Amino acid sequence: MKLDTSGLESTAPFFGSSHELNDGFSAVPSFEIPDTIDFDGFQKEAVQMVKPAKGTTTLAFIFKEGVMVAADSRASMGGYISSQSVKKIIEINPYMLGTMAGGAADCQFWHRNLGIKCRLHELANKSRISVTGASKLLANILFSYRGMGLSVGTMIAGWDETGPGLYYVDSEGGRLKGTRFSVGSGSPYAYGVLDNGYRYDMSIEEAAELARRAIYHATFRDAASGGVASVYYVGPNGWKKLSGDDVGELHYEYYPVLPSTVEQEMVEVAAA
Amino acid sequence: MECVFGLVGEGFAVVAADTSAVHSILVHKSNEDKIMVLDSHKLIAASGEPGDRVQFTEYIQKNVALYQFRNGIPLTTAAAANFTRGELATALRKNPYSVNILLAGYDKETGPALYYIDYIATLHKVDKGAFGYGSYFSLSTMDRHYHSRMSVEEAIDLVDKCIVEIRSRLVVAPPNFVIKIVDKDGAREYAWRETVKDSIASSA
Numbered sequence: 173m174k175l176d177t178s179g180l181e182s183t184a185p186f187f188g189s190s191h192e193l194n195d196g197f198s199a200v201p202s203f204e205i206p207d208t209i210d211f212d213g214f215q216k217e218a219v220q221m222v223k224p225a226k227g228t229t230t231l232a233f234i235f236k237e238g239v240m241v242a243a244d245s246r247a248s249m250g251g252y253i254s255s256q257s258v259k260k261i262i263e264i265n266p267y268m269l270g271t272m273a274g275g276a277a278d279c280q281f282w283h284r285n286l287g288i289k290c291r292l293h294e295l296a297n298k299s300r301i302s303v304t305g306a307s308k309l310l311a312n313i314l315f316s317y318r319g320m321g322l323s324v325g326t327m328i329a330g331w332d333e334t335g336p337g338l339y340y341v342d343s344e345g346g347r348l349k350g351t352r353f354s355v356g357s358g359s360p361y362a363y364g365v366l367d368n369g370y371r372y373d374m375s376i377e378e379a380a381e382l383a384r385r386a387i388y389h390a391t392f393r394d395a396a397s398g399g400v401a402s403v404y405y406v407g408p409n410g411w412k413k414l415s416g417d418d419v420g421e422l423h424y425e426y427y428p429v430l431p432s433t434v435e436q437e438m439v440e441v442a443a444a
Numbered sequence: 445m446e447c448v449f450g451l452v453g454e455g456f457a458v459v460a461a462d463t464s465a466v467h468s469i470l471v472h473k474s475n476e477d478k479i480m481v482l483d484s485h486k487l488i489a490a491s492g493e494p495g496d497r498v499q500f501t502e503y504i505q506k507n508v509a510l511y512q513f514r515n516g517i518p519l520t521t522a523a524a525a526n527f528t529r530g531e532l533a534t535a536l537r538k539n540p541y542s543v544n545i546l547l548a549g550y551d552k553e554t555g556p557a558l559y560y561i562d563y564i565a566t567l568h569k570v571d572k573g574a575f576g577y578g579s580y581f582s583l584s585t586m587d588r589h590y591h592s593r594m595s596v597e598e599a600i601d602l603v604d605k606c607i608v609e610i611r612s613r614l615v616v617a618p619p620n621f622v623i624k625i626v627d628k629d630g631a632r633e634y635a636w637r638e639t640v641k642d643s644i645a646s647s648a
Contacts, residue, residue, distance in 0.1 A: 315495045319539075340472060345495015348465050350473045360470060
């Protein structure tokens, strides 16, 4: 019985450079490994490095008139703000939006890929794909890459035959259907404002103001969120961008500087 | 923090699970149904990583349905449990699924059954079982008050005792629970035990 001992062969020869062949033994196919003592730990570290990168605030909620989607626009690399104008709401197709949290490249690529798959579904089935279907497609793709370091925390919001739809999908493979979600480092702050002010019967203006306010408050407290608060609305005719306000300006709109009484004025001391 | 527990009574099996979908300190939703109806007379109550939980239980569900289509008869509870365990075991040393499962079912010939299947593919047929931090409180409660051939009222009473114990003693106790039951009439939702309601009742 022939045993497969290829696992026992070492990739590095005892002496000399790795290009020399020793005594006629054929070189085992090998690949470069990083210059660390602990290779398995290094892999884990690499994945962990990407994990806290969800420095953002995005939110979406379903209400009577449809779905409201909002996000900030700051990209940060540790303590450095690399951009204040990132588009975190991705237009998958004219009636579906995706939000970006986590790795920008991962989100942009996979949302674009999802858009392609949705279009193919339309062509193959002569009807639009549902939000349920689109989110499941994305969740299955992300699940198959789990453990490989993708960082995606996204919400798929859209309007299909069953009405408004909202799903949260992440790179761990989780997929949740819900009516209110917020994703990112600023999400707890956003939830605080969103949960309190939410009612199902809101008008579009009220819902937009709630979304804008929740993003603003999150950017106020979370260092990794800021820039511009964009608000999109998804209705029966597709999505529409409602507003994009700089959060610095919003701050002074909500909390204008009031003239305050001067308590004590410094006066010149008369020369003695 | 996910709590799943269940027990076998006279002619039925009941399972309860919490309904919180949690991500570190954040509760994404508190009405997530973690007890899947596997087929007409089987329930899978699963806890674990969110992606794994849904993907693995759906995979089992579809394969059980496929067996029924191909062979014209449904799988027994024991067969479904062994199949589930086999899939976990096969994946274990390559791409393990982090899912703990309580599989409850009713077969005409053998009656009700409960199977404990954990994430490293352990399989036990049990009268009562539990997973998660809640198991520290529910197992002893069940051990104390359980007797064989309990009626539905007695069993639900015991389930409620466990829920009360988890709520009062577990530091981050889930607010809501769902209870499902399986007996000769099939697998169905029995009740929800809610302390926090989402503002509009959205189905999972």
